[in-house]
Amino acid sequence: VAKPTLQIIIASTRPGRVGPSVAAWFHDRAVKAGDFEVELIDLAEVNLPMFDEPKHPRFGEYVHQHTKDWSATIARADAYVFVIPEYNYGYNAAIKNAIDYLNREWQYKPLGFVT
Ligand SMILES: Cc1cc2nc3c(=O)[nH]c(=O)nc-3n(C[C@H](O)[C@H](O)[C@H](O)COP(=O)(O)O)c2cc1C
Numbered sequence: 001v002a003k004p005t006l007q008i009i010i011a012s013t014r015p016g017r018v019g020p021s022v023a024a025w026f027h028d029r030a031v032k033a034g035d036f037e038v039e040l041i042d043l044a045e046v047n048l049p050m051f052d053e054p055k056h057p058r059f060g061e062y063v064h065q066h067t068k069d070w071s072a073t074i075a076r077a078d079a080y081v082f083v084i085p086e087y088n089y090g091y092n093a094a095i096k097n098a099i100d101y102l103n104r105e106w107q108y109k110p111l112g113f114v115t
Contacts, residue, residue, distance in 0.1 A: 004078035006036035011084040011095035013044040023083045030081075039077065043094045046070060050097060057103040067101055074105040075113040 008027055012019035023040060030038045048066055055061050062068050074080075084091045099106070105113065 003037050005039060005076060006030055006079045007039045007041050007077040008081045008083065010042045011082055011092055013094045019083050019085060026081060041073065043098055048098055048101060051100050057101060060104065070101055071105055074102055
C-alpha cells in the first residue's frame, strides 16, 4: 500500500524569513516517522500572483497556468502542515492567497482527486 503524501507548506516569503528552518526541522522528523511520503512546498518559489481567477475555485475551471500548476501540486497530497508566521496578530497574506486559489484540492480525498 502506498504511503499517504504529506506536504509541508512554507507560508512566509520575505527575505531573511525563518519559515524554511522551522519547516526543515519538521520535515526531518516527518521523514523519520516513516508514515508519509513527505514534500516541502515553498510559497516563495510557487510565487502566485494575488488571486486572479475569474471563477470560484469550486468549479476547478482555471484559466491561468500558475493556478493549474498549484492545483496539481495540492491535489496530489493527502495531508498538509502549514508553517505560518504571525503577522499583525494573524496569518500572513501569502498563505491566505494560496488557500483561496483552490477549493476541492484541499479536501479529504479517500478515492483520489477527481477533476
Ligand atoms: C510584518 C510582520 C508582522 C509581525 N507581527 C507579529 C505579531 O503580530 N505577533 C508576533 O508574535 N510576531 C509578529 N511578527 C514576528 C514574526 O512572527 C517573526 O518575525 C517570525 O520569524 C516570522 O516568520 P518568518 O520569519 O517565516 O517570516 C511579525 C513580523 C513581521 C515581519
